[in-house]
Amino acid sequence: MPNILIADDHDLVLDTIAAYLETVDGFTVFTATNVQDAMEKMRGLDAIDLLILDYNMPGMNGLNGLEQARKAFPAVKVALMSGVASREVATSAMANGAHGFIPKSLTAASMVNAIQFVLSGERYFPFDFGSNEENSKPNSAFSDLSDREMQTLEQLSIGLSNKEIARKLGVQEVTIKLHVKNVFAKLGVSNRTQAALLAKENQLF
Amino acid sequence: MPNILIADDHDLVLDTIAAYLETVDGFTVFTATNVQDAMEKMRGLDAIDLLILDYNMPGMNGLNGLEQARKAFPAVKVALMSGVASREVATSAMANGAHGFIPKSLTAASMVNAIQFVLSGERYFPFDFGSNEENSKPNSAFSDLSDREMQTLEQLSIGLSNKEIARKLGVQEVTIKLHVKNVFAKLGVSNRTQAALLAKENQLF
C-alpha cells in the first residue's frame, strides 16, 4: 500500500535499501539520486506517502532540501537519513518538520520499524543517537576548568551578571571578571552568551 | 515467537492491551497485576522476552520496580508504560536501563511498533513526549516578536554581538540595540544571555 520515495546519491546504498524495502509487506519503492530529481518525481507520481532524503546529497545544502520538500509537499511525510550527521543536525531536522531521522547504523529490520512508525503518523528519533561522541568531546574542554571557574560558569549559564555572581559566591566583581575571562579562553568562546550556550548544549548544569 | 509479560493494576487496561497484542503475529502474552506478581511469573515462565511495567502500580515505588526487575533478570528487556509520567520520569527511566517508554497516548498500532522495536534490540522513546506543555507557554511570548526582532533573536542566540548582527542584517548597530531591547521586554528577560537561553530551551532555531 504505502508508496515510498527514497533519494540518495550513492547508487549502491540506494539500490540495496530499495530492494530490501520492496520485500517488505506492500511497500512500493521509488528512487531518486538528488533533491531536484526527487522533487520532480514527487510531482510526477503524486501518491507518495513517505519521502526519505539522504542528508549528504547534492542539493540538500544542510537542511534546505528538507525545508524545500516540506513547503512543496506539506502533506507528505519526510524522513532524513544519514550515516555521519551529528545529533545536533538530527534534532534540528526534527525541529524543522522532519517526521523521522534514520541513522544508517540501524539494522535493516529496525529501519523498517522506523519507517512503519513514521507511516503510522508517529515521529521517530533514535534514542541512543549521537550520545557517545558529544559526551566525550566536552569533557576534555570543561574538565580544564577549576572549581571556581566551574561555579562561575554555572551562574553565568543562568544569565546572571558578574555583579550578581560575585555577590552569590562572596567575592569581588573583579574576581569574577577574571574567572569569566579564563573560562572564555579555556572554552574557546568570545563572550558570556556563547559560554552559556555551550554549557547548555553539553547539559553541564 | 516472542513472549511478553505485561503488568498493570488496572484490569481493564491490562486485558484489552493483552488481547490486542495476542492478535498480532506470534505474540504470546502473559499478565500480572503488580510488581511482585510479575517477578514470580518471570521465575515460573523463564522464557519472557519483554517485560512491560506500568509506572503507576503497586510495588513500583517510582523506578525501584524497574531496577529490581533489571537486577533479577538482566537478560530480559524491560519497557515502562504510563499515562501520566512526566518527560523527566521517562528519560530517567531510560537512563536507568529501560529499553523503552510507552505512553498510553500511543495508538495501538504504534504500540505494537514500539514493542517490535524493543524486541529487535533497539530502544524506543517517543519523540514528541512531554513537549506539549512546555511548548504551549513560550509561543504566546515568542509570537509577539516582529520579523526583525525574531531575526535579531536568532543571531543573538548564536552568541553574536550587536555589531555583528547589524552587519549581517545590513542595518546600523543602534537599530539592533533597539530590537534587542524590545525582545528583552517582550520575553521578560534582562540581558542577552537569558534571551539566548530562553530561545534555546524552546528550540526556536
Place this chain on the structure above:
DNA sequence: TAGTCACCTATACTAAAGTATAGGTAAGCC
C-alpha cells in the same frame, strides 16, 4: 485622511562586560 505599526536612524548617556598588568595568600609538591 488620520491613525497605527513595523522599521530604521541619530544623539547621548549609564552600566556592564571584557582586557591588561601587578601583586598577595595559601596549599601542595619535588
Place this chain on the structure above:
DNA sequence: GGCTTACCTATACTTTAGTATAGGTGACTA
C-alpha cells in the same frame, strides 16, 4: 626551600551592552 597552582584583589582602561528620547519612512487600515 623553591616551584607550581588555584584563588583573591587592586587599578586602569577600552569596548559592548543597554536605556532614553526624538524623529523619519512606508504600508496598511478605519
